[in-house]
Amino acid sequence: MTISPTEAAKSADTTSDSSSDLFCEPGDIALKSFFLGPQAENSPWVREILDDLFDAWFAWRKALYSSDGRAISERDMQTPDFMQRRETIRKQVGTLMRRLQNEVPSFSPRYIGHMVTEVSMPALIGHIVTLLYNPNNISGESSRVGILIEDEAVRDLLGMVGYSTETGSGHFTSGGTVANLEGALRARDRFAKWLAAGAISRRYNDKRLNMFDSCLMGWENYDRIRFEYQLNDDDLNPFHILKGNPVHVYRNLDQVFDMDYAGPVVLVPENKHYSWNKAVDIMGLGEEAFVGVQTDKQGRMCIPALRQTLENCRQRQRPPLMVVSVAGTTELGEMDPIHEVQAMLDEYREERGWHIWHHVDAAYGGFLCSLDMEAEVVSENMRLALGAIRRANSVTIDPHKLGYVPYASGAFLCRNRREYFYRKSIAPYINFVNVSERGPQTIEGSRSAAGAVSTWLTARTIGLNAEGYGRILERTIESRIKLEGLLRTAHPQIRIFPHAETNIITFCIARENEALGVSNARTLKVYEAFSPDENHEFYVSKTTLKRPAYDRLIDDFTQNWQAVHDTQELVLIRLTVMNPFFDTKDNLDYPGAFKEKLKEIISTRLR
Numbered sequence: 001m002t003i004s005p006t007e008a009a010k011s012a013d014t015t016s017d018s019s020s021d022l023f024c025e026p027g028d029i030a031l032k033s034f035f036l037g038p039q040a041e042n043s044p045w046v047r048e049i050l051d052d053l054f055d056a057w058f059a060w061r062k063a064l065y066s067s068d069g070r071a072i073s074e075r076d077m078q079t080p081d082f083m084q085r086r087e088t089i090r091k092q093v094g095t096l097m098r099r100l101q102n103e104v105p106s107f108s109p110r111y112i113g114h115m116v117t118e119v120s121m122p123a124l125i126g127h128i129v130t131l132l133y134n135p136n137n138i139s140g141e142s143s144r145v146g147i148l149i150e151d152e153a154v155r156d157l158l159g160m161v162g163y164s165t166e167t168g169s170g171h172f173t174s175g176g177t178v179a180n181l182e183g184a185l186r187a188r189d190r191f192a193k194w195l196a197a198g199a200i201s202r203r204y205n206d207k208r209l210n211m212f213d214s215c216l217m218g219w220e221n222y223d224r225i226r227f228e229y230q231l232n233d234d235d236l237n238p239f240h241i242l243k244g245n246p247v248h249v250y251r252n253l254d255q256v257f258d259m260d261y262a263g264p265v266v267l268v269p270e271n272k273h274y275s276w277n278k279a280v281d282i283m284g285l286g287e288e289a290f291v292g293v294q295t296d297k298q299g300r301m302c303i304p305a306l307r308q309t310l311e312n313c314r315q316r317q318r319p320p321l322m323v324v325s326v327a328g329t330t331e332l333g334e335m336d337p338i339h340e341v342q343a344m345l346d347e348y349r350e351e352r353g354w355h356i357w358h359h360v361d362a363a364y365g366g367f368l369c370s371l372d373m374e375a376e377v378v379s380e381n382m383r384l385a386l387g388a389i390r391r392a393n394s395v396t397i398d399p400h401k402l403g404y405v406p407y408a409s410g411a412f413l414c415r416n417r418r419e420y421f422y423r424k425s426i427a428p429y430i431n432f433v434n435v436s437e438r439g440p441q442t443i444e445g446s447r448s449a450a451g452a453v454s455t456w457l458t459a460r461t462i463g464l465n466a467e468g469y470g471r472i473l474e475r476t477i478e479s480r481i482k483l484e485g486l487l488r489t490a491h492p493q494i495r496i497f498p499h500a501e502t503n504i505i506t507f508c509i510a511r512e513n514e515a516l517g518v519s520n521a522r523t524l525k526v527y528e529a530f531s532p533d534e535n536h537e538f539y540v541s542k543t544t545l546k547r548p549a550y551d552r553l554i555d556d557f558t559q560n561w562q563a564v565h566d567t568q569e570l571v572l573i574r575l576t577v578m579n580p581f582f583d584t585k586d587n588l589d590y591p592g593a594f595k596e597k598l599k600e601i602i603s604t605r606l607r
């Protein structure tokens with residue numbers, strides 16, 4: 001971490017040696033003022049803000065219709081029945097508070113398990129205050145301010161990933177799963193329209209576009225066909241797989257294209273999150289339509305494999321509904337080469353006129369777009385991949401992961417409004433007064449504004465840029481590198497997956513020439529030793545990489561210790577190093593303590 005000139009001057013001014021105790025580094029100040037702190041260090045002034053929130057909320061009620069009179073009198077409150085009920089509430093709240101003290105302490109730097117950690121204070125405050133006013137962002141009738149804040153927060157995210165705030169759009173969701181589905185539904189809607197337009201042009205004896213090419217024709221062709229044949233929306237229905245009776249539509253398509261129409265495929269790297277299985281399931285495409293693209297030895301989508309898969313799809317006359325790439329894989333935190341995926345799709349568009357929808361699942365890694373791309377910890381692949389998100393059609397990004405925002409906060413973003421506002425189904429009883437209203441466009445109906453407000457307040461305090469979030473996330477990657485370095489030398493049997501890019505470490509415990517089944521069992525034992533019923537010293541998670549999805553990674557990685565392949569799986573312990581205080585110098589040396597704990601487990605428990 002570099003020290004700014006002003007900071008250096010300050011320390012130079014202070015003659016005493018203790019100056020370094022008085023001033024921490026500027027990056028640390030940002031951090032320390034942004035989170036509550038593992039020991040609730042910031043609680044005094046945060047409590048003041050919370051009190052202010054409640055005071056303002058009470059005052060709001062009192063002031064609004066003040067002449068209406070009170071509904072609950074002092075006398076009511078004095079009645080024994082009332083007092084008793086009050087006592088019951090207090091007691092039950094007490095019970096609840098005691099129970100919640102057993103909750104997973106994900107705020108602690110000792111929690112390095114799943115993709116969750118300390119939430120930021122602005123995010124927490126934004127969340128709490130929204131609950132008090134309880135807007136429902138389904139429409140402007142139930143949310144006056146909430147929907148405007150959502151608009152602004154969406155712009156903040158659009159800006160962060162590099163989309164234009166003029167032409168892009170999006171909304172907040174309950175998480176990445178729903179956001180991914182939002183992307184898939186829009187890709188499918190576009191696909192259905194283009195296919196139908198292609199079919200109609202065939203019917204008019206225009207044979208320029210076959211079935212496959214029709215599905216990928218692009219908006220220009222679509223608009224041309226609609227103009228040439230003066231088609232209104234309903235004219236598409238006989239060939240529209242989402243409008244007409246599917247059995248009839250398929251028959252019509254067979255006839256007009258003179259072939260067996262077999263439906264689309266969805267191309268997803270084998271490192272996919274299981275939300276994609278759900279999306280395909282919900283859309284009723286059939287699991288068979290879900291085509292996995294091989295990963296390389298680093299666990300990233302393999303570009304030659306993607307090309308091969310696309311060519312196969314073409315030969316089998318299975319048009320791709322969408323190609324998905326992942327920024328920050330759930331298992332390893334890897335970046336698919338999004339730039340290379342997009343370059344290939346651009347090439348197909350130029351050379352063959354195929355417009356293929358590219359969705360980036362950046363549920364985990366999206367916030368890494370705030371990094372200083374020149375920073376040492378940013379790999380070449382990561383810089384290029386994150387920089388290419390702006391060229392994809394749509395993005396999933398989860399503020400409740402690397403955005404340090406409380407659940408539930410996910411977001412779906414689209415580069416192009418035409419592709420975002422895809423749906424016209426407007427419920428007759430809701431009055432949609434302006435385009436900020438996303439009700440008709442969202443899968444979810446009633447939606448809390450809390451996720452959007454948390455993100456908004458966070459963006460306006462710490463900033464979604466290299467000086468704000470970027471700095472915090474850069475530190476998490478530095479912490480990962482440091483911890484990885486420590487573990488590498490801690491014990492010869494610790495085998496660290498060598499291609500980590502972000503802030504996730506994975507490793508297993510294996511001996512030379514050992515059967516994978518044996519080392520998997522040992523790794524599991526270590527995981528279990530970290531996870532006793534009580535008193536976790538550290539919280540870790542585990543993952544199982546399976547063949548054939550991870551063939552190349554498993555072969556390449558396990559060859560380091562000449563593993564014998566007696567099973568199709570590789571079990572790994574997984575550490576998500578995203579806690580902002582994991583490597584601050586004032587408190588416990590967590591990286592060092594973790595290393596010692598791991599060594600102890602290996603040497604005492606595995607005899």
Ligand SMILES: *Cc1c(COP(=O)(O)O)cnc(C)c1O
Pocket residue numbers: 174175176177178180273275326328329330361362363364398410
């Ligand atoms: C977490 C995650 C999801 C799902 O997001 P939820 O918010 O848990 O619904 C999807 N894709 C990736 C890559 C993820 O890491």
